[in-house]
Amino acid sequence: MTNANTNAGNLNPLFHPAAYYASPQDVLNDNELSAPEKRIILSSWASDMFAVESCPALREIPGMGQPIPLADILAALRKLDGDDDPPPGGGVPMRLRRSWAAAPARRP
Numbered sequence: 001m002t003n004a005n006t007n008a009g010n011l012n013p014l015f016h017p018a019a020y021y022a023s024p025q026d027v028l029n030d031n032e033l034s035a036p037e038k039r040i041i042l043s044s045w046a047s048d049m050f051a052v053e054s055c056p057a058l059r060e061i062p063g064m065g066q067p068i069p070l071a072d073i074l075a076a077l078r079k080l081d082g083d084d085d086p087p088p089g090g091g092v093p094m095r096l097r098r099s100w101a102a103a104p105a106r107r108p
Contacts, residue, residue, distance in 0.1 A: 017061075
């Protein structure tokens with residue numbers, strides 16, 4: 001998908017992906033890109049360099065009209081790897097028993 005704010009005809013999609021793609025799904029759907037090229041674009045978008053300061057779960061890519069959720073970028077990278085399932089959620093927090101913190105045992 002072409003960004004209307006840029007003359008994409010003169011730009012290389014690897015160097016100016018925001019001029020060609022409006023979403024991570026657009027990158028995945030481009031049959032002219034190899035898997036490594038798609039990974040370069042998506043990984044660069046996932047970079048903390050583009051994190052929105054007040055909302056680190058969003059990435060603001062120069063040349064794009066709206067922020068992109070990091071979750072969408074990571075999902076596209078997983079799909080590229082052939083893993084469509086989201087990562088498992090965290091486990092139940094557990095408190096480790098410290099031997100030095102345990103109360104002394106009472107003896108009758």
